[in-house]
Amino acid sequence: MTREDLTIALALALGAAVLFGVLLHLLWQRLRHGGAAELEKHEHMAERLHEAEEAQEAAEIHMRAEIARVEAERAEAEAALHRALAEREAELAAAMDTVGSLRRDLEGWQEAYEAIARGRS
Known part of the structure; x- marks a missing residue:
């Protein structure tokens, strides 16, 4: 066997070993990851x-x-409360006006009563 034959034989043996290693690696990966069952599991997930x-x-x-x-309900309720508050404020203002008017009338009646009471005495 010549030197060239030995080099070719060793190159072929190393190439075959590498090819065999790649095939074993692919087989190992396929067995390790479960194949079709694992694929179905991933699809299901x-x-x-x-x-x-x-x-x-x-x-x-x-x-x-x-x-x-x-x-929307909050805005509607808030608007209703604002309307009710405005109504109550208007009622309060009207009541205060009435009270003021009654006080003035009462003062007038008191003055008239006092004038009549002074006139009798």
């Missing part, structure tokens, strides 16, 4: 994740609608 994301989006939409409804 992806499907569940997608469903959860859709449910989250639906919940967010529902929450936004509920917030808008509550805000």
Whole structure:
């Protein structure tokens, strides 16, 4: 065997060893990750994740609608309270005017009574 033959034989043996190593690595990876069963598991998890994301989006939409409804009710209640407060303030002002008018009338009656009482004495 010549030197060139030995070099070629060693190169072929090393190439075959590398190829064999790559094939063993691929086989090991396939066995380690479970193959089709693992793939189905990943697909199932992806499907569940997608469903959860859709449910989250639906919940967010529902929450936004509920917030808008509550805000509208709050605004309506606030407007009603402002109207009621304005009515009560108007009633109070009218009552105060009436009380002032009655006080003036009472003062007039008192002055008249005192004048009559002084006239009799």
